[in-house]
Amino acid sequence: MLHRPAARRGARHRPARRVVDRRAGVPRLRPGAGPVPRRQAPVARLDAVSRDVHRLGADRLRRAGRRSSGAGPRRSECTTVRRWIVGMLITLVVAVAGGALAWRLASPAVMPEPPVTERARAAAAVLADAHVYVDPSVDGVFTDQELARLEDAAAASDPQVFVVVWPDSDQAGYGFSRDVLRQIGAETGRPGVYLEVSPGEDVDSLDVGIEGEYFSVFGAVDGAWSSAAETARLLDEIAENDGREYTLGEDTGSDYWGGTGGTITAGLLIGGFSGICAGVLGLIGWALVRRRRAAA
Known part of the structure; x- marks a missing residue:
């Protein structure tokens, strides 16, 4: 049996040293030591906070504190x-x-009209007495027989049809084909259907000076382009236009909708x-x- 040496008289009592188990996060005492004094409890809380910061990170810990502060619902409602x-x-x-x-x-009539281009003036000068205009730059693309057939069909159609043949261009001074077709119709003063034909490109159409059943020509021929295929397609479209009901005059309001x-x-x-x-x-x-x- 072991005997502890007696304490000297007058010696001061020292508190037991505390050992912190950092893996468990719980302060423990050495064997035989007394309870942890109250003044050492903040140290244990400090260790717990350090552990949380290491595990969660400072940013997430801050966000968690904000959510628990009571300002979260109000901020969520404002957001x-x-x-x-x-x-x-x-x-x-x-x-x-x-x-x-x-x-x-x-x-489109509500918007201001673009200025009349020289291209439109040249076409209108020919179409004032004819029904087919061919730009000099594409002269020879259609044969004389094909142009004669188009001229006869366009003149016999009711409403009349006016065909403009020229190459497609982005530098002609207008944005849309319908704009220049409207300019040509206004210059000629002849109501009817105006067709824009560009070899190898889409065909476009516009009713100028008339109001009638919906009629539109758009798109290119199926397959490889040729003057014969384009002529046959245009003759079919002119025949479909012939006989539809219409009235002279153009409504500046919206009829499309x-x-x-x-x-x-x-x-x-x-x-x-x-x-x-x-x-x-x-x-x-x-x-x-x-x-x-x-x-x-």
Whole structure:
């Protein structure tokens, strides 16, 4: 049996030394030591905080503290309202843009007309007394027999047809084929259907000075282009145009969408649908970004 030496008289009592087990995170005493004094409890809490910082990281620990502070719900509500306002603004902008686009497509006469080009003046000078104009740069592409057949069919058609044959060009001074066809019709003063034919390219058409059943020619011939194939295709289109009901005069309003009311309705539908699509895409993007941030 071991005997401890007696303490000297007058010696001060020293508290037991504390040993911290950092793996378990719980302070323990050496065998035979008394309880941990209260003044050493903050040290244990400090070790626990250090462990949390090492395990979670400072940023995630800060975010966790913010969520538990009670300001989270209010901030979430503000963020939701802000996103709702942004979504409504995006929808409104897209709706207005869609309505403007529909109005532009349906009512080209409302927009200011571009200046008359020399190309249009040259074609109008010939079409004032004929029904087929061939630009000198493409002279010889169609045979004389093919041009004569087109001339006879276009003159006999009701409403009349006027054919403009020239090469396609981006430097002619106009943006769309319909613009120059309208210029030619205005210069000639002859109402009817005006066709633009560019060898190897799409054919386009426009009613000038008449209002009638819908009729449109657009696109290129099937297969390899040839003057014979193009002539046969044009003769078929002229025959289809012959006999359709029409009235002289051109409505400056929108007939494509069924009048002004139809244009407004179409604009609202196009804009609303575009706004909904933009809102859905925005929500999907926001959800993906939020998921990535949560996983970080």
